[in-house]
Each structure stands twice: as structure tokens, then as C-alpha cells.
Amino acid sequence: MPAPSTHPAPRAPGLGDLPARYRQVRRHSLRLAAPLSAEDQCVQSMPDASPTKWHLAHITWFFESLLLAPHAPGYRAFDPRWHYLFNSYYEALGPRHPRPQRGLLTRPSLDEVHAYRRHVDAAVEALLADPAALPRIGPILTLGLHHEQQHQELLLTDILHAFACHPLLPAYREPSAPALRLAAQAPGPRWLAHDGGTVHIGHAGPGFAFDNEGPRHAVLLRPFAIADRLVSCGEYARFVADGGYQRSGLWLSDGWATVQAGGWRHPAYWLAPGDPRLALRGIGAAEGWHVFGLDGPRPLDAQAPVSQLSFYEAAAYAEWAGARLPTEAEWEAACALPGFAQATGHAWQWTRSAYDPYPGFRPLPGPAAEYNGKFMVGQIVLRGGSLATPPGHARPTYRNFFPPAARWQFSGLRLARDLP
Amino acid sequence: MPAPSTHPAPRAPGLGDLPARYRQVRRHSLRLAAPLSAEDQCVQSMPDASPTKWHLAHITWFFESLLLAPHAPGYRAFDPRWHYLFNSYYEALGPRHPRPQRGLLTRPSLDEVHAYRRHVDAAVEALLADPAALPRIGPILTLGLHHEQQHQELLLTDILHAFACHPLLPAYREPSAPALRLAAQAPGPRWLAHDGGTVHIGHAGPGFAFDNEGPRHAVLLRPFAIADRLVSCGEYARFVADGGYQRSGLWLSDGWATVQAGGWRHPAYWLAPGDPRLALRGIGAAEGWHVFGLDGPRPLDAQAPVSQLSFYEAAAYAEWAGARLPTEAEWEAACALPGFAQATGHAWQWTRSAYDPYPGFRPLPGPAAEYNGKFMVGQIVLRGGSLATPPGHARPTYRNFFPPAARWQFSGLRLARDLP
């Protein structure tokens, strides 16, 4: 999955592109699931993760419930009982299967879920065949596609978590070429300066954006510097070796409590030398640290961006490094600076901004109101994009968010610091 | 699965029968799993239940580890890493995959587990081909077959639990003929009298028994009466209707706490009129109580024995009925009485006996020592056998056991009372 290292300037797709785009996005979901057996696609490794099959069905349900039900006259639900199974969190759309029990859904089978997708695709195609319908259905269809792209990333993060819990550490895919790196990486990052002052952040204009990205508004920034690239595994390994996980003074209070309660000693997907799971593969302690990823466990690549970090770990690293995390406004203002690399394609970047509503924020009307706004407490904003983010899905204004203890996402960090 | 209603007089199989018996038992496991998809066979619905696939692999591992490893010269393990995956609880045999995470084992696939079974079967057959080896391997092979039969029952109880957690309540099999009933069942049971005095309980003699069934020993009984049959769903429904689950005075203290903490209002697999899962199937409230079982949800059959009860519920019912549960010694002494029906083939029967060792009990030597003895605390003895007990597996001396709150077994009750 070669990913661009900066945000491309996306062309806002016109209505006429929608049919092709629909097919392409829908196909991509199946392609992501293809390497997985029916059993793999059914498993749920923790309450916060969902089975692949559930993702496949849920993103189909989204089109059925929000597009076809209100907009396709005469549409007949594939199986009305599945409405209960595949609603995620839309209270306005009725009761639903409890999230922590999604892994119990051995029925419907994967074949039936594929048939469900085909049934819904056929109905959507029928709608799309009528050009007059496009202006009416365009917005919700577009939202559905971006919704599906979000689940494409989650599909990968969730199966990776399941495999990380498996004692034999299976690989999602055959090891591919090593991840893209900056050639001749300097010992530290290069610092890009920003003068501060009034900047405008948030989405405006013709392209698609989620409701939480607006309204576009002005903010005042102080002068600051931001690293040109992400923190690398090699850098983070020095933090680990320096006792980073044993020094309370580096951590936020909740973070330190989590470190101790969870026995954290290094990033979640790192395998220390001598880990018994490495031994089961015949890898001895002398072969050093490994990192588990989509390719299975591989030797730690010192220049690859560190990933699967929690916010707590990112903030503690920044403290140790004598720096800080950027705010989301700083990140957005800086990402257009020349030299700003690895904006996306590697790991989402924790910011020092809680996920609060922008001034003047209003949720979407209808059931989609629950899409973003109701999560605006207890979460931290991440910016950029990751190697698992589908092409064309990332944007400079994109506000991703997760709780501060989450460490199963493709999430890393980029440093910032104050300028006088 | 037409089951005999009394314990047959089992003929102790000779060594010469072992090859045929091995094949028959092994085949039966696969037959039980056959109606289930790979996804069904992978799911784990609670920490105490195991996936079908895990059962299939574990009972194969038992032969590999306790029979082939010590007794088959040159045997090569199918995959040495699986030793970690499929050990259940044998501390002496090394570390093992945590029980609550058995459902994460999407790998190995079901096909690979089948190949594992074939690999082990071939090695066992090679051993069996040498008649001279039989005296040496007979005891552990026999234990392995009885072990596999125990897991055959658990396979059914566990998948039934998984399906009971599924909002669509799938059926394990097509509804078959109604369960065997006593013709012209009387309003209450018939009471069979026993004079008490010195009786001998426990296993002795040539046939197979688990270590916990011995030594055979004498006990003194007072005169007592015991019901000729199990408590029926109709009888239990009167207890429910009489407020049985709201009257603390009927319950043991731990039972009452469990009733309140769990919100129990009826047996776990009963579906009250108006249950939303019935509504999803188009069954209205007017159609009354249903009971979930291997055939899916079916209308409550007043004459069928009540099942999937916890000990707490069994004891509360007995209190309500002005009777009590029999001790295990009473049960064993009475099961030979003329007219003692439904000894097995319907539901295991909770006794009023904690699972303590018999006087003089010694565990088996070697790793099999962990088979029974280490569970002798916190459990209650059940006697008899159920509709899920494989043919030939039940015995009058059989001591089944579960914790008092367990309500996912085929477990019911038979009443007893003191005689003056």
C-alpha cells in the first residue's frame, strides 16, 4: 500500500463521478477482506474492535438505511432483522446488537453478507442510473462512501489487533517491500518555523468534509516550530531504553496510572527480545526488538515512524524529548509549509487538542447528526493519515479522534515546540 | 437423539474392542460438528465455554500428548506450537493459551484441525495395529475416549450457549420429533421409597470409571423417598408463576444474591411471552412461553424435563415444592429401584452434595492426576446423564460436577424427601 507522504490536493469529485467512485470504494472493501478466512472475518478481539464481516455488513447497512430506505421507492430490505444486527450507534434508528458481542454473529455467514452487499449494490446502481436523482442522493451517498473508507481503515486496525492477540502472530499479508523512508534521515528532525498570528482552520469550499471539520474559523497562534517528519522507531527506542516507561515525571497522571495498571513497558505491538512468541517462531533474543504489523513480526526498523502509540505515550515521549505535541490548529496551519513530510501515509499524529466542537459547529440534520458530534468529549484529535487510510480519504482539515489510551490504531506523533 | 431413560447395564469393553471403539468415538465428534460452519465452530460466547473447533483440536491433543508422545516411538508432533494452543488445564504439561481467549484462534483453520485429527488418528491406528501394545496403551487410550465423550457433551452445551446469545436464535439442527415423555404423566411424580441403612457407592469392578468415582465405600443412609422422574417444565412453570424468583426465603443466600445481580426471572433458556427475539421470528406474546434448545426456540412442553437450571434454581424449586434434592449417595442407591425413570437421556440431576473426595480417593498417576481431583472445591455433584451425553458414557456411579451458578448445561432435578 504505497502511500503518498503528503496530502494531495484533492479534486472535489463532481456528481458525475459518483457511480464510478461508488464501485471503486465498494470494491476496495472486499479487496481488503480477501486475504482473510471466514473465521478471521468473524472474530472480535476486544469490545472496541469489530469483526471484518461486521464492518462489511455495517457499511452496507449504512447505504440501506440512510440512502435506500428514504430515497429508493419500493426498496425491500434484504432481511429486516439485520437492521438490528448492523446498526452501529445510531440511537435514532432504533435498538441494536450490543457492540461487545459483535463477535458472536457467526450467522449470517460471510456468503450471506456478500449477498447482502450485492443486493444493496444493485439497488444503489439502479438509483444511480437515474441522473435526475443524483442531486438528491449525492450528499448522503458521498457521506456513505467516506463512511465506508473510515471502516476500511478500521477493518485493518481491528484485524491487526486480533492477530496481535494470537499467540502465533499471523501475518495479514506477505511481507512486502520495506516502508517508505526519508533517505539519509538526519539524527533529529528538521524544525519548520511558523510565525503564528491569525490563521484560518477548518473546511470550507466545494469538496466533501465531515461536519466536525467546520465551520472554518480564525484562530490566533503563537510562533512555533514543528518537526518535518514523524518520530521514528529508533528515536522512540531510545526513550524506552532511557527508562521512559518507569519515570512518572514524564507522564500525565492518567497516563501514568494506565502504564502501571497495564504493565506497559513499550509500545503495544513491539516484541521485546526474548518474547516467547518470537521464540515460537525460532527467533532468538539476540535478534533484538521486533514490531508486529500487517506483515507479521519484523525486525524493528529504526527509521520507520513509530505507530500504535496511545496519546499518553506520545505525550510522554514529547516531554522526554524536551518538546511538545502540536495543537490541531498548529498542525493544520503548518502542514502546508514546505518540507512538511509524512503528513499522511504512515501514522496518524496525536495532537495536544481535546476533541471539542469548533465555534459555531452544528451537526448534520437527520440520523447523520449522530455521526460526529456526540463523541465530542473524552477524546483527543489526531491529524494526518496513516498507511491504512484509503487513498483520497485524508485531508488537511480531517479531525480523527480516539480516547487517550487507545493503542491499536496506526497512531504516532510529530513534535512541536514554542518559538520565542 | 433418542436416549434411554435408564442407565443400561454397560458391558465392559475388552481390549479387543478398542480399535473399533476408537474409530466410533472419533467419528461421533465430527458428526456432532458437521451441522456447524467454520465460523460457528470458532466462536466462544463466554469464558467458561469453548469453541467447537477448540474441542475438536483439544481432544486430539489429549491423544497426542498423553498417548502418542510417551508411547509411540518416533512420533512427530503435527505442529509443536499447537501444544500451547490446545492444552486445557494440565499445569504439568506446561504453559497454555488462556481459556477466555480460545475464541481468538481463527488460526489454525478448521481444515487444518481436521488434518491434525487425521495425523493423530493415523498414528494411533498404527499403535493399535500392534496387539502387543494394547495392554500398555489400553488404559490411557480408554481414558482418552471417555475424555472425548465428555467434550462431545460440552461441544453441544457450548454451541447451544453461543446460539442462545445470538439475537436471531439459530437452531443447531432441524426440529425433530418431540422429546421422549412418560405417557400419561401423573400430576406429580410417584415417590419411590428406600429403607436407608448401609449401602455401597462408587465404582468397583472391571469396567472403566474415572478416578473420582472411587474407591467404592459404604455409607449410611436414612430412609428416604425419591421421585420416579425429573421435574417437568410444567411443574417448574408453576414455581415461576408463583413468584419463585421473587421470594428470598426459598433461596440459598448465594443463590438469592445471584438472582438479584443477574436479574433472573426464569430459566436461562426460557423465552417469556413477548420476548423481542420471539417477535423477530413473528411469534406473538399470545403464543406463550418458549424454550430454546438444539432445535431452536420451541413452545414450552409442559411434560418435558426442565433443563439448563443452576443448582441455585434447583434447590429453590425443591424448597418451594416442600421437598429437597437427594444426596449423591441417595441417588446412586435409588437408581436401581424399580420404576426409577429418566436416569439419563434427559438432563443431569443436581444433588445436595458438594463435590468432595470419596474417602481414600487418590488421583491417577502422571499428568492425568489433574483430571478430576484438583476441581474438588466449590462444585456440586450432578448425577445421571442428559440428552447430550453420548451413548454408553453414563454410569450410575458417574460424578459430574459444575459450580452452583452454572446454567448452560443440560441440568435439571429430581426431588427427594425424608421418610420417618
Add this chain to the structure above:
Amino acid sequence: MPAPSTHPAPRAPGLGDLPARYRQVRRHSLRLAAPLSAEDQCVQSMPDASPTKWHLAHITWFFESLLLAPHAPGYRAFDPRWHYLFNSYYEALGPRHPRPQRGLLTRPSLDEVHAYRRHVDAAVEALLADPAALPRIGPILTLGLHHEQQHQELLLTDILHAFACHPLLPAYREPSAPALRLAAQAPGPRWLAHDGGTVHIGHAGPGFAFDNEGPRHAVLLRPFAIADRLVSCGEYARFVADGGYQRSGLWLSDGWATVQAGGWRHPAYWLAPGDPRLALRGIGAAEGWHVFGLDGPRPLDAQAPVSQLSFYEAAAYAEWAGARLPTEAEWEAACALPGFAQATGHAWQWTRSAYDPYPGFRPLPGPAAEYNGKFMVGQIVLRGGSLATPPGHARPTYRNFFPPAARWQFSGLRLARDLP
């Protein structure tokens, strides 16, 4: 405790005032504890609350550890072992007694804790007697006094929580005159308009402030309106009566999960008509809603500000009322507007701002670094002050903070809305 309804313009106390101020603050703590028995002062009703006696000892320990140990030559600790007992959360100062077990400290006795206070007071007085020492010890002494004042409020919130858990609902004090109210309160609040634009928030200047209140910095605001007073119990009662606690659409997602898990139906300290605890006092259902407070349970006063609300409840109310919570910058900018009433003296006011660091924030040097900064995640800012806030402790720049589910503080809300 007659409290001013607006923030007074505090005069920054000079160094010369310190001795008098020290005595006054220290005396006030004892006065607050005076109505409580030794048993009352020892109890801990939940992990987040602390016993009165522990508060009294901890605020003394603060002076001993941060003032006397480094600055009073020859000072001998009252009992070196108490360092372990009464450290709250200062990792840099060594291990400490676990917070949830503070209620186990029946020893030292209350008398011994009083002796500890006298011992430390004597040593502080000796230091204060040397005017030359004041410039050196002034900052940490001043911090210690503000620290003690914070615990004075917590002492009241915590004992109120303990009494709220007591089935007999004891009163902390004899019922006094009713709380101060706005005469002729209008049906709704009056809306005060603010033009937005660049405003400066945060502390600067000579007076004391906590490190988290700075640096003072400019922010850009949009035009907004803010209510002139707090939401009253009568208004909140209409929200309750309108099914506010049953309508998921009004709640943030985490809030709704908390409402359901906790069975919330009204504010934590409200007693519904017919509550058995009211019945124990001979108060019948016809006498309506009551509210538990420092005076014990009293009839709901429709015009008193609602209090002991969580952020979740405050945000749901605002949604129901077609308004929103102000951000902390809006609150601070608006509190100087003419007509802005109830700024303090009634209830802290939840804002719609997560507790993030101000731009350029640096913690205090030394152990006091742990005072504020390490809590800057997962918390929400409250502004203003409450009836339990000691006189002179509140400031317009004051950033109080609690987790969003906390409902044992004197915490209410003030509405805001966008202006075009």
C-alpha cells in the same frame, strides 16, 4: 456562608499580610471541620473523596514538605512516617498511601492530627517571624494557602457525599436562611451579548494565580450571548419532567452510556417524591421533590441554582434548552459584562472546554510542577466558584476542572448561544 454573587476585584495581598492570612486560612479549615465528629472526619465514601481528617493532615503536610523541609533549617518532622500517609499525588516526593484507602486511617487519631497542625503552625510562625525570610518563602507559602483553600471546598464536597450515602441523610449544619436568590426572577434568563473579536484571557499581573491560568494570551471569539444567571432547579426540573433522562438524542455518547449504566433519572442529590429515605423522615410523597445539601434534605427551591450536576447532565440540559455551554474563553470574556450575576457563590459552571494547556504553558518548577499540568487530559473546565469556595479564593481566570461524570461537586451551568 453568604457569598458574593460576582467576583470581587481582589487586592493582591502583600508579603506583609502573609502571617495574618496564614492564620486566617488555617483557622477556617478547623472551623469547617468543627461540626463533625471524629468518626465523620474519618470516613471515605468513594475513592475520589477523602476523609476530613485526611484533608486536615494533608494540607499540613504540604507546608511541612514544600515549605518547612527545604526552608526551615533544623525543622524536625512531626512523625516521619506520616509523610507516606499524607502525600496526595506527588510522585517526586516518594511513595504514598493509596488514595482509595484513605478511609482506613483510623490512626493517627483526630487529636494527633490536630497536634500535627499545631506543630507545623509553630514552625511556620517561627519562619514568618523573620521578615527577611518572607521574599524567599512567600511564593510557596502563598501556594500552600491557596492549596488549603482548595481543600476547604473539597472537605465540604466530600463530607456531603458521605452524608448523601448515609441512609439517614444527616445534615452537616442546621438549616440556615434560604440561599440568596435574584428577586423577581424572570421566567428565563436575560441574555447578555458579547461582540466577540480578540480578547485576552488568563492571568497576568501581581496577584496570585495557579500556573494553569497562564500565560495570558489572545483568543478570537465569535459574537455570542450568555445568560445572566445560572440554570435554576425549577428550570432543570422541567427538563427532568420532559423526559430529559430518557432521550438519547440530547446526550453525548459517553453521557448516555453513563446515564444507562448508572440508572440516572435526576441529579444525584435530588430525592424523588416517595424516596424511602424521605419516608424514614416522615416526609410523604405528596411533599414533592427534595434536594440534599449541607442543610440536609430540603424541599426543592425552584429558584435556587441547580448543583451537583455532571458535565454530561449540563450539556444535555443545554441541548434540550436549545442553547449550549459557553467555552471557558467566552465565560472569562463575559464575566465582566454588566448584569453578569452569580459568577461565584452558588455553583461552579461547566464550560464546553476540555482542560487543555494554554499556549506557552509551563508548569511550576520543583515538586509543585505536579500541581496542575499532569491532570490536563480527560477533564472539563469549570469556571466561577461555588457556595463552598472560600472567600477570596475565586478569580475570573480560575480554571477548575473535573472529569465529565463527576456529580458530587457544587457544579451547575450557565447557558450560552451563538449570535449571528
Add this chain to the structure above:
Amino acid sequence: MPAPSTHPAPRAPGLGDLPARYRQVRRHSLRLAAPLSAEDQCVQSMPDASPTKWHLAHITWFFESLLLAPHAPGYRAFDPRWHYLFNSYYEALGPRHPRPQRGLLTRPSLDEVHAYRRHVDAAVEALLADPAALPRIGPILTLGLHHEQQHQELLLTDILHAFACHPLLPAYREPSAPALRLAAQAPGPRWLAHDGGTVHIGHAGPGFAFDNEGPRHAVLLRPFAIADRLVSCGEYARFVADGGYQRSGLWLSDGWATVQAGGWRHPAYWLAPGDPRLALRGIGAAEGWHVFGLDGPRPLDAQAPVSQLSFYEAAAYAEWAGARLPTEAEWEAACALPGFAQATGHAWQWTRSAYDPYPGFRPLPGPAAEYNGKFMVGQIVLRGGSLATPPGHARPTYRNFFPPAARWQFSGLRLARDLP
């Protein structure tokens, strides 16, 4: 508290003794509480333990509710609301304060509880003054006194647990003379042989006994040997030193899980060399193991019986020692053997018998029915008596019981083994 080392032959007290006995038992409770401050008497260190003050009030409530309310015409409850506070577990007597929250009852004060005791004592004395009433009230009064004696032991176990949780390890009383020991204790115990056969166990005859001690009945025993004394700390220390807490094969399955979950490494009240709580008292690692008890922490006395053991620990020790625990019938049959020492006065003795009802057991009529029978599941029988058992309270037929993981009682063990 010099305690007899064997069960005395108790004289059944006649009705005429009751007034004196009442006064003596009631006085003893206050004497036990006397060394404790009001704060000490209010604390609850875990849900299974109760505050001293609660014990004092509850045993008074027992007389008020079960003796005075039905039998003293015109009796007026001291405070009717206290009925809710001090009912322990009698469902038939109405709702009650939750057990885990007994420590919140700072009100009523200790003085008020003392006044409550005086109020009830006066009413009981008035009843006792009428000799004609004695036959009617004798049984419930006697039960109340034995009930109070049980709580006298619990009062000590519970405050000892609270003090064991206190980082400064306060002593309940000044260190007294060392515990009574067998002079010239042999390296191992002496084994007393019993021929087995039919023995009668359980209470019969004129003296008082709890309902669970009957009916007296015959049991068949095999020949066995039983140790003449309890296992000593020195012997148990060898088990610890031999890796007893690291060897799964010695433990019951539930026990091993508990050892691992709780991080058990030695008895709960033992303090390993170097324990930081010893260091706080200036006791260095070179001074070896200590044991916490009513006298505070004292050097381990190799010849003193080991105490505060769980059943799991007792059973594991017996396995390690190549012996077993006696059944309760064996214990009762053996305790009359010549040389059977330490029957009571040191530690209750775990048996290998689950707490099941005796054949023919019927609970007491009325509310006292809940006294024993409803606990007959999930518990293990202990026999004998401890140094905290009030004089005259122990009996050879006494069936004490606790869950197998309980390790805050004065509970040890005596070994047994089979004879051929």
C-alpha cells in the same frame, strides 16, 4: 487470653443462669471494644468485614428484633430507623443497609450505640426479672447470646484485618506473654489412630447448639490417623521456603488461580524480611519473618500454630506434607482421643468437608431459620475454636464455616491421613 487447649465438657446452663450469663456476655463485647477509638470502631476494611460499632449495634438489634419485639409487651424501639441499619441478612425482617457500606455509618455515634445497648439491656433485664417468662424467652435469649459470642470473635478478626491494612500496622493490644505452646514440641506431630467404623456425630442432648449441628446421626469412617496438634508456623515456613506457593501441582485448581490472581507468596499476615512496613518501624531485613496479630507485628514464632490461612493454603500444605485434611466427621470422632491437643484456643481447623446439611437437617422456625441453613453452599467447615473464640462458646460439634479463599480468620489446620 489464655485459652484451654481442649474442649471443656460444658455444663448446660440452666434457665436460672440466664440473667447472669446475659450480663457477662454483654459486658464482654464492650470489653473487647474498649481498646479501640471511635474512629477504629467505625472503619470497614473490606466488604466481608464489619465495623466494631456495627457489631455492637447489630448484636443489640438481634435482641430487640427477635426477643423484645415479639416478647416484651409495650417495648418501644430505641430508634425505629435503626432497624434498617443493623439488620445483617434477615430477608424476612425487611430491607437493610448494604453490607459493603457499613463503614459509612458514622452516625449514629459510638455514644449513641452505647445508649442503644443500655436501652435494650434495661428492657431485657425487665423481662428477665419475671421468672415465669424464662421458659418462653429462654431459647431465643440463649440463641442471642451465642450469636453475640460469634460476633465477639468476628469483632476481633475484623479489626485485625483493618489494622493489617493500615500501613503503620497498629497493635490491638500491648504485647502479652507468648502464646501457649506444647513444651518440647517434637519435630513432627504425633499421630493418633482411630479405628473408624460407625460413629455418631452432631449435637444431641440438653445443652445449646446451633441448628446446623443436628440431627445427630451415624456415619461410617475408615481407619485414619490424625495429628495431635496444629501445624506450626515453623512447619509452614518450610512449605513456603520449599516453593509451596510456586508449585501448581500442590494446589486445587481454584486455589492456584487465587494464588496467581492475588500474588500470594505466604500467609496473609506474614511480613517477609524487608517488608517496607517493617522498615517503617525500624526492623531490618536481617530480623527475619514477622507475623502480624493482635499484638502487632512480632517475630515469627516457629512453634506457634499457623493462622489466618485460607482453605486453599491449608489443603496445599497438607498435599505438600504427604497428608490430607480430616473430614469434619473424622475431626469430631477424634477430638475425644487421648492426646488430642489444641482443639480450641489457637486456630479453627479447616476440614476437607464442604458445608452441606446433615441428613434430616431442618432450620429453626421463624426468622432464625436464616441463621445457618441458607449459607450451605460454597463454604468449607472448620472445627475447633481459636484464641478469639469466647470462653464456653466452642463445642466438639460446632460447625464453623467460611469460603475457601477466606484468610482473615483465626484459621489453621491439623493433618490427617488414611490408615490401611
